[in-house]
Amino acid sequence: MNMKLIVSPAPHAHSGDSVRRNMLLVILALLPAYAVSVAAFGWGAIITTAISIVACVGFEWLIAKFILKQQPTIGDCSAILTGLLLAFNLPCNLPWWIVVIGALVAIGVGKMTFGGLGQNPFNPALVGRVFLLISFPVQMTTWPRPLGFHTQYIDAATGATPLAALKQIVKAGDSSLVSQLPSLWDSFIGMMGGSLGEVCALALLLGGLLLIFTRVITWHIPVSILATMAIFAWISTPEGLCGHQYICYTLLTGGAMLGAFFMATDYVTSPMTSWGKVIFGIGIGLIVMIIRTWGAYPEGMSFAILIMNACVPLLNKIRPKRFGEITK
Amino acid sequence: MSTFRIGGVHPHDNKVYSAHQPITACPLPKNAIIPLVQHIGAPAQPIVEKGDKVRVGQLIAKAGGFVSANVHAPFSGIITKIDTFVDGWGMRTPAIFMDVEGDLWDDTIDRTPDIVHEFMLDPKEIIDRITAAGIVGLGGACFPTHVKLLPPPGKTAEVLVVNGVECEPYLTCDHQLMLEHSEEIVIGIQILMRALGIKRAIIGIEKNKPDAIAKMQALCSRLLGIQVLPLDLKYPQGGEKQLIDACIGRQVPSGALPIEVGAVVDNVATVYAVYEAVQKRKPLISRVMTVTGKSVAQPGNYEVRFGTPLTDVVALAGGIPEDTGKIISGGLLMGRAMNNIDMPANKRVSGLLFMSENESRRVEPENCIRCAKCVSACPMGLEPYLLSRQSELQLWDEMEAHAVMDCIECGCCQFTCPSHRPLLDYVRMGKAKVGGIIRARQAAAK
Numbered sequence: 107m108n109m110k111l112i113v114s115p116a117p118h119a120h121s122g123d124s125v126r127r128n129m130l131l132v133i134l135a136l137l138p139a140y141a142v143s144v145a146a147f148g149w150g151a152i153i154t155t156a157i158s159i160v161a162c163v164g165f166e167w168l169i170a171k172f173i174l175k176q177q178p179t180i181g182d183c184s185a186i187l188t189g190l191l192l193a194f195n196l197p198c199n200l201p202w203w204i205v206v207i208g209a210l211v212a213i214g215v216g217k218m219t220f221g222g223l224g225q226n227p228f229n230p231a232l233v234g235r236v237f238l239l240i241s242f243p244v245q246m247t248t249w250p251r252p253l254g255f256h257t258q259y260i261d262a263a264t265g266a267t268p269l270a271a272l273k274q275i276v277k278a279g280d281s282s283l284v285s286q287l288p289s290l291w292d293s294f295i296g297m298m299g300g301s302l303g304e305v306c307a308l309a310l311l312l313g314g315l316l317l318i319f320t321r322v323i324t325w326h327i328p329v330s331i332l333a334t335m336a337i338f339a340w341i342s343t344p345e346g347l348c349g350h351q352y353i354c355y356t357l358l359t360g361g362a363m364l365g366a367f368f369m370a371t372d373y374v375t376s377p378m379t380s381w382g383k384v385i386f387g388i389g390i391g392l393i394v395m396i397i398r399t400w401g402a403y404p405e406g407m408s409f410a411i412l413i414m415n416a417c418v419p420l421l422n423k424i425r426p427k428r429f430g431e432i433t434k
Numbered sequence: 435m436s437t438f439r440i441g442g443v444h445p446h447d448n449k450v451y452s453a454h455q456p457i458t459a460c461p462l463p464k465n466a467i468i469p470l471v472q473h474i475g476a477p478a479q480p481i482v483e484k485g486d487k488v489r490v491g492q493l494i495a496k497a498g499g500f501v502s503a504n505v506h507a508p509f510s511g512i513i514t515k516i517d518t519f520v521d522g523w524g525m526r527t528p529a530i531f532m533d534v535e536g537d538l539w540d541d542t543i544d545r546t547p548d549i550v551h552e553f554m555l556d557p558k559e560i561i562d563r564i565t566a567a568g569i570v571g572l573g574g575a576c577f578p579t580h581v582k583l584l585p586p587p588g589k590t591a592e593v594l595v596v597n598g599v600e601c602e603p604y605l606t607c608d609h610q611l612m613l614e615h616s617e618e619i620v621i622g623i624q625i626l627m628r629a630l631g632i633k634r635a636i637i638g639i640e641k642n643k644p645d646a647i648a649k650m651q652a653l654c655s656r657l658l659g660i661q662v663l664p665l666d667l668k669y670p671q672g673g674e675k676q677l678i679d680a681c682i683g684r685q686v687p688s689g690a691l692p693i694e695v696g697a698v699v700d701n702v703a704t705v706y707a708v709y710e711a712v713q714k715r716k717p718l719i720s721r722v723m724t725v726t727g728k729s730v731a732q733p734g735n736y737e738v739r740f741g742t743p744l745t746d747v748v749a750l751a752g753g754i755p756e757d758t759g760k761i762i763s764g765g766l767l768m769g770r771a772m773n774n775i776d777m778p779a780n781k782r783v784s785g786l787l788f789m790s791e792n793e794s795r796r797v798e799p800e801n802c803i804r805c806a807k808c809v810s811a812c813p814m815g816l817e818p819y820l821l822s823r824q825s826e827l828q829l830w831d832e833m834e835a836h837a838v839m840d841c842i843e844c845g846c847c848q849f850t851c852p853s854h855r856p857l858l859d860y861v862r863m864g865k866a867k868v869g870g871i872i873r874a875r876q877a878a879a880k
Binding site for chain 2: 109111112113114115116117118119120121123124125127128179182184222223224225324373374375376377378379380422425426427428429430431432
């Protein structure tokens with residue numbers, strides 16, 4: 107037999123899954139929420155997102171090529187996703203140069219410092235966002251109102267987010283502010299102030315379910331985060347609101363949905379086992395609610411996820427149930 | 435629930451190419467090489483010499499120990515030499531070479547086509563006949579069957595689990611055997627139940643073989659204690675531990691044998707061989723193997739006598755396809771890629787799978803993105819991402835602590851990895867190393 111054969115160890119088949127496919131599915135799952143953002147904030151949403159994505163991909167390419175001197179891996183689409191997620195966490199009227207700084211910190215400090223995809227301990231987009239929040243507190247908390255599609259980028263009308271009002275109600279016990287809250291329906295479909303991509307809970311929920319059905323993520327992290335937040339809210343409902351209202355506002359406003367389905371479930375920075383994921387989610391839920399209730403910031407999703415990111419190596423000590431340990 | 439409880443993957447089964455192809459006997463070759471190692475354990479010891487004339491079914495090599503198996507002449511002819519040959523993986527293997535003269539059978543063997551239903555033998559006689567016939571597990575591991583039928587002291591068998599799962603993609607030989615020889619298989623099961631002194635047997639068959647399930651169910655409906663269990667599709671359901679879990683809901687503990695939970699597992703092809711050995715006094719000299727692949731001209735199921743050159747079997751299936759890039763002995767997920775097929779058929783080769791050049795190449799691996807898909811896919815509940823990293827860093831103690839020895843090398847982790855990382859390559863390497871360390875430690879302790 108005169109034939110050159112390929113000899114390699116088993117298995118000789120592959121599922122066909124790839125890093126790129128997973129990243130593209132997450133991007134796809136984010137598109138409904140993005141569509142709502144464009145409808146609500148207009149050009150601001152488009153420009154901020156475009157700057158963020160271009161800057162993230164560009165920085166990754168530059169750093170890989172000239173600093174790390176390795177083959178750039180922008181083809182896996184993870185930088186596009188980081189850029190999109192970073193933009194989702196920014197107000198849509200943020201000056202362009204602040205977005206670029208955010209992208210540099212997200213990709214440069216958050217990801218490439220550790221050696222690129224798969225090596226970073228913290229969610230890169232959140233590293234970028236938190237850096238901006240601390241460095242540019244005014245710009246980062248000036249929220250444009252969702253006025254429907256419009257073409258202004260910078261000087262859009264701004265206003266408080268529902269979470270800021272909620273904070274006053276909870277902290278100062280000022281129940282007169284309840285009237286300032288958007289209706290529950292408005293907060294479900296996204297007619298409220300907030301970061302670019304976080305406003306429409308409905309669209310984010312749809313995207314999240316898509317990710318669970320396509321098995322990109324499992325239910326453990328989102329469900330445990332949202333359940334913990336709901337239970338916490340139910341126990342600590344302030345005067346002037348009834349329990350279910352407060353639970354709904356807790357879950358529908360701020361970064362709850364975006365964080366639970368898209369930020370906390372980042373593969374690289376979340377635990378490996380089911381139990382690890384559940385504890386990770388409970389931890390995030392608790393920290394968010396503690397910050398929202400007693401902390402200085404109205405929202406704490408970014409901080410909660412980053413703090414729990416730091417616990418992941420510890421949570422990975424929880425090992426899966428081995429075969430033979432189920433005795434019945 | 436009708437599948438195993440932890441992990442597993444769903445590869446495309448690709449059985450359509452050779453499914454329902456009737457079992458065709460492969461013609462006798464001119465020369466044959468009969469390997470002395472066709473099983474796990476000690477090599478068989480030849481009892482013939484150059485120039486001896488042998489008949490089909492005559493014992494030509496005796497088991498070299500308790501865990502070993504007899505080898506019989508698959509053809510009649512003259513022994514030309516006892517030497518070694520290089521197998522499909524480049525390993526030098528001892529074998530008996532013979533010139534085939536014809537098909538003259540040993541007188542003791544019943545060659546009539548009648549199915550023999552009655553059996554009067556006591557368990558010891560049954561096991562003796564199985565031992566004499568050189569029967570090994572035909573599911574792939576080739577563990578001598580008589581060893582499983584003699585549980586160690588203190589352990590008792592309660593249930594016989596018959597493996598008709600055939601979870602490997604492409605392979606259809608067990609399926610076809612169940613269709614063509616279902617009656618014999620059911621008799622074989624009863625014989626094994628008698629040998630083990632048990633009253634219960636479960637035949638596990640995956641639901642992608644509805645005709646085999648129906649056929650076996652029809653035969654077993656009148657029999658007490660034998661149950662056919664249709665199983666949901668999931669790889670590696672044919673793995674011994676996974677099958678026991680799926681069939682009787684018990685998990686064999688780490689490092690233990692199935693007998694620990696009262697189970698004995700045998701493949702349908704093995705059960706058929708038991709029937710032939712006990713009822714027809716025919717030793718194990720042939721098996722059914724699947725020759726298949728997307729470009730194979732006549733994919734099918736062939737009955738091949740051991741010693742027949744694999745090239746003859748391939749010729750029967752239409753020759754080696756033009757676009758072949760890889761030839762696999764066994765299944766797609768656990769089979770071994772060969773560097774040539776100039777070797778004889780043996781008890782171990784359950785299939786020949788031809789993959790095109792495109793299907794054969796691996797994709798360049800990327801960084802691990804810690805997606806945990808390998809952890810959810812592992813049917814043993816291990817952490818393949820961690821074991822593979824530990825193996826790269828040569829952390830053998832850590833690997834042992836993380837139960838690397840439990841790995842069944844099914845390949846689910848590598849199959850599922852979106853970064854195309856060679857997880858099992860590393861785990862397998864580490865497992866071999868850790869196994870060596872454990873054996874050395876045990877030897878030192880003695």
